[in-house]
Amino acid sequence: MLCAVLLLGAGGCSGSRSGNSKQVIVTGSTTILPIAEQAREGFESANSGTSVLVSGLGSSAGIEAVAAGTSDIGTSSRDLKEEEEGLGLIDTPIAFDGIAVIVNPDNPVKQLTLDQLRDIFAGKITNWSEVGGADLKIDLVNRDEASGTREAFKKIVMGDDAHFDKYAVVLPGTGQVRDVVARTPSAVGYISVGFVEPRFTATAVKALVIDGVTPSEETVADKTYPIARTLHFFTKGEPSGLTKEFVDYVLSDEVQNGVVVDAGFVPVKEGSE
Amino acid sequence: MTPPDGVKPSTGELQMVSRQTQIKEGLLATLFFLCAFVAVLAVALIFAFVGFKASPIVREYGISKFLLGTEWVSSDEKFGILPLMQGSFIVTLGALVLGTPLAVGTAVFLSEIATPMIRKIVRPAVELLAGIPSVVYGFFGVIVLRPIVGQITGGVGFGPASAAIILAIMIVPTIAALSEDALGSIPMGIREASFAMGATQWQTIYKVVVPAAKIGIVDAIILGMGRAVGETMAVLMLVGGAPVFFHGMGGPMATLTSQIVMDMGYSTGTHRTALFGMAALLFLISMGLVLAVRLMSRLRD
Numbered sequence: 001m002l003c004a005v006l007l008l009g010a011g012g013c014s015g016s017r018s019g020n021s022k023q024v025i026v027t028g029s030t031t032i033l034p035i036a037e038q039a040r041e042g043f044e045s046a047n048s049g050t051s052v053l054v055s056g057l058g059s060s061a062g063i064e065a066v067a068a069g070t071s072d073i074g075t076s077s078r079d080l081k082e083e084e085e086g087l088g089l090i091d092t093p094i095a096f097d098g099i100a101v102i103v104n105p106d107n108p109v110k111q112l113t114l115d116q117l118r119d120i121f122a123g124k125i126t127n128w129s130e131v132g133g134a135d136l137k138i139d140l141v142n143r144d145e146a147s148g149t150r151e152a153f154k155k156i157v158m159g160d161d162a163h164f165d166k167y168a169v170v171l172p173g174t175g176q177v178r179d180v181v182a183r184t185p186s187a188v189g190y191i192s193v194g195f196v197e198p199r200f201t202a203t204a205v206k207a208l209v210i211d212g213v214t215p216s217e218e219t220v221a222d223k224t225y226p227i228a229r230t231l232h233f234f235t236k237g238e239p240s241g242l243t244k245e246f247v248d249y250v251l252s253d254e255v256q257n258g259v260v261v262d263a264g265f266v267p268v269k270e271g272s273e
Numbered sequence: 274m275t276p277p278d279g280v281k282p283s284t285g286e287l288q289m290v291s292r293q294t295q296i297k298e299g300l301l302a303t304l305f306f307l308c309a310f311v312a313v314l315a316v317a318l319i320f321a322f323v324g325f326k327a328s329p330i331v332r333e334y335g336i337s338k339f340l341l342g343t344e345w346v347s348s349d350e351k352f353g354i355l356p357l358m359q360g361s362f363i364v365t366l367g368a369l370v371l372g373t374p375l376a377v378g379t380a381v382f383l384s385e386i387a388t389p390m391i392r393k394i395v396r397p398a399v400e401l402l403a404g405i406p407s408v409v410y411g412f413f414g415v416i417v418l419r420p421i422v423g424q425i426t427g428g429v430g431f432g433p434a435s436a437a438i439i440l441a442i443m444i445v446p447t448i449a450a451l452s453e454d455a456l457g458s459i460p461m462g463i464r465e466a467s468f469a470m471g472a473t474q475w476q477t478i479y480k481v482v483v484p485a486a487k488i489g490i491v492d493a494i495i496l497g498m499g500r501a502v503g504e505t506m507a508v509l510m511l512v513g514g515a516p517v518f519f520h521g522m523g524g525p526m527a528t529l530t531s532q533i534v535m536d537m538g539y540s541t542g543t544h545r546t547a548l549f550g551m552a553a554l555l556f557l558i559s560m561g562l563v564l565a566v567r568l569m570s571r572l573r574d
Binding site for chain 2: 057058060061064137139141144145146166167168169170171172176180183184186187
């Protein structure tokens with residue numbers, strides 16, 4: 001997929017990367033993929049002759065691509081790291097997202113505190129009976145290091161002192177985490193709130209109540225749910241030309257109240273005030 | 274295409290080769306030389322590139338810390354690949370233990386037992402296994418195999434067990450085809466001599482034919498091993514992605530190849546050179562295996 005993007009990128013825009021080509025390349029977070037994909041469809045049909053290339057390789061890959069100039073927009077579900085601050089990237093928040101902690105629907109555990117959650121993912125709590133469940137070994141399902149969801153989860157839940165249990169399974173996508181948790185009674189993982197409800201599959205997972213708050217669009221928007229984050233579009237310098245048009249389109253009411261809400265995220269305009 | 278007139282002269286006395294033909298022959302020889310040269314050049318360039326990119330890990334990070342380090346934590350700048358090497362080793366070994374009997378058994382069946390009719394069906398089926406893209410194997414493994422392995426070993430089913438089982442199936446065509454060649458090259462007279470001594474078919478196979486072909490079969494196993502060490506996609510999808518030491522066949526691990534793919538999208542600095550270091554190591558391993566095969570075939574001759 002990466003190759004295809006690079007090839008098309010090289011062939012389609014005859015050397016011009018400044019944004020006035022008829023093509024916008026959007027790379028990055030797998031969390032933002034559904035927003036970008038659907039916005040692409042709307043944008044392309046509204047602006048004939050333009051094309052938007054969307055790919056999801058992880059937030060870090062998106063930031064690297066936009067900084068290197070191989071992509072017009074880098075999508076990221078995490079903030080910039082310290083070493084990425086100096087790259088001259090402009091941040092446009094496009095939505096809010098909460099990270100839900102998911103377990104198998106057969107798991108009797110309904111809620112956890114942030115501290116319990118931290119101990120579980122650090123490998124200190126290893127049996128569900130320690131948090132009010134059945135006597136069953138906890139199987140952690142983690143995301144890969146390029147994942148913005150992992151980065152956000154680490155920052156919010158794990159903090160500076162706790163480390164992820166190294167023996168946890170590492171899976172490279174939201175869909176895989178959801179699928180494995182849905183099929184394994186002992187598993188626990190974390191995904192965007194927007195993916196908890198089945199969209200493309202019939203399998204079900206259960207989102208846990210964290211610190212007494214149920215993850216939902218409302219609790220993410222009013223910031224009572226503790227594991228929440230901002231989704232970003234990064235551009236190299238102020239967006240211009242077609243890139244700006246696409247960013248503006250994503251920020252329009254049409255997309256914010258349509259695609260963004262449909263994907264289970266929270267529009268940026270209501271939340272940011 | 275050749276007109277009958279063109280053939281005629283050759284039936285007569287020998288003719289001088291025309292200048293045009295000489296040039297054409299010369300050009301073709303050069304063309305084929307270039308083809309071979311491109312392959313050699315590609316290997317040399319890739320090796321030089323990987324080595325060049327990997328050199329900082331040796332100079333700045335330290336070769337012993339890299340090869341013998343027990344921790345791979347890229348966010349903490351710890352790049353010890355011992356757990357990854359162990360992962361590659363265990364997955365490969367598991368695949369060989371499961372796959373070799375299956376493949377050699379297939380080869381013996383095809384070469385010694387099957388009637389031509391059955392051979393006509395079985396051989397293409399085995400060859401077809403080699404044509405299935407590895408991502409399809411991985412997908413099959415994740416959907417079908419993983420839950421079963423998870424129930425047996427406990428846990429979620431990602432780990433060396435799942436990866437080794439899928440890899441075992443993947444290396445069967447390689448080992449089976451080469452073993453069958455080795456068995457086929459054993460002269461018929463040897464079998465006839467065995468039968469003449471009163472040996473049964475089974476005795477002939479395991480006491481005469483297979484021992485006679487053993488170098489060829491070991492060759493085949495080594496090449497299968499090369500395939501297993503280098504296989505990436507299917508392993509990545511099944512091995513679990515946790516860069517830690519072995520903790521049970523159902524406990525997630527990582528291999529050299531799976532870790533390279535997992536990290537290459539976002540790695541920078543020392544991390545990236547570490548990945549190139551792993552690539553260089555894989556290169557050396559497969560070079561060593563090819564070398565071993567060449568030495569073995571010299572032994573056979």
